[in-house]
Amino acid sequence: MDTGVKRAFRFRFYPTPAQADLLNRTFGSVRLVYNMALQARTEAWRDRQERVNYTATSAMLTAWKKTGELAFLNEVSCVPLQQCLRHLQNGFTAFWEKRARYPRFKSKRKSRASAEFTASAFTYKNGRLTLAKMAEPLDVVWSRPLPEGTAPSRVTVTRDSAGRWYVSLLCDDTVEALPPTGTTVGADAGLHHLIVLSTGEKIDNPRHERADRTRLARAQRALSRKEKGSRNRDKARLKVARVHARIADRRRDHLHKLTTRLVRENCEYGGVLLRAVV
Structure with missing residues (x-):
């Protein structure tokens, strides 16, 4: 409906x-x-x-x-x-x-x-x-x-x-109801994986911050050397913010794609049913 x-x-x-x-x-x-x-x-x-x-x-x-x-x-x-x-x-x-x-x-x-x-x-x-x-x-x-x-x-x-x-x-x-698939899935947040599904599938954590760790450290060191209140400090702060934004965008994109897939594949009786394993 x-x-x-x-x-x-x-x-x-x-x-x-x-x-x-x-x-x-x-x-x-x-x-x-x-x-x-x-x-x-x-x-x-x-x-x-x-x-x-x-x-x-x-x-x-x-x-x-x-x-x-x-x-x-x-x-x-x-x-x-x-x-x-x-x-x-x-x-x-x-x-x-x-x-x-x-x-x-x-x-x-x-x-x-x-x-x-x-x-x-x-x-x-x-x-x-x-x-x-x-x-x-x-x-x-x-x-x-x-x-x-x-x-x-x-x-x-x-x-x-x-x-x-x-x-x-x-x-x-x-919002259109998804067609029922008759399946459900359990999801458990893991230590070594992002989540582990009840089907046995293990989804790795991409760890997006690792790819930008060097760039972030370099930008933060440059920020720490700038005089407070100066325009150069504002420019350096913006560079740090852009690195953080890149990391956050990639993480958000990955989570959106993952949750969308889980919802579409596990839609029971026309409604979504995800079970968290505690």
């Missing part, structure tokens, strides 16, 4: 210098607004035992934009700023319900650079995606088609530590 779901499709894109500048300023504004709202909510609870909700932080954002020192917030789309306040509200809701830890401040170095745009802040037509405040569409590498007859409802733009740009489009999609 087919099932309707919300599914995100991720693509790489290459922004122009003007687009990259606008997106970088958007990332910084999102991080700043999130941290300021978190600080305000923390102080309200600590000083007055008052719970500040999303509506109150949204009003704060409007007031911040009218001040001279934060007027630059008007230069980016307001939608990602509102979205980060909604995410903060979700974080507090999860904390109050004891499902998560207390929300933490976003760091420029450690936090992912991202901005979320709802349907009012982008246009998608004939395979061309244009974000708010941009005059030209993004140069997206459409590596696979979006579901036919649907349009994205939300767009998330990210920049990873290696300096690569990605856009994720949330669309309605239909």
Whole structure:
């Protein structure tokens, strides 16, 4: 039986210098607004035992934009700023319900650079995606088609530590049930192998980091010699991040191919059944 779901499709894109500048300023504004709202909510609870909700932080954002020192917030789309306040509200809701830890401040170095745009802040037509405040569409590498007859409802733009740009489009999609094979398989994570299947098959661990161990060590030594705060250190840090990204990409690709094969070969009664051997 087919099932309707919300599914995100991720693509790489290459922004122009003007687009990259606008997106970088958007990332910084999102991080700043999130941290300021978190600080305000923390102080309200600590000083007055008052719970500040999303509506109150949204009003704060409007007031911040009218001040001279934060007027630059008007230069980016307001939608990602509102979205980060909604995410903060979700974080507090999860904390109050004891499902998560207390929300933490976003760091420029450690936090992912991202901005979320709802349907009012982008246009998608004939395979061309244009974000708010941009005059030209993004140069997206459409590596696979979006579901036919649907349009994205939300767009998330990210920049990873290696300096690569990605856009994720949330669309309605239909998941088709796999044909039943009548077979199941047990999987055991091994010490000398990645996994050992109940069929007797042993899948080796590719150990992708070994192929780039020399390159990573050389890049890390070069980084350690650079002066903190210098542009050369930023360049060296980017080289280290790119080596890590290469290792992570190869590992992720291998795992995706492996799990896809196991799911397609062991689909019992039209549903997937994998048994972990403990």
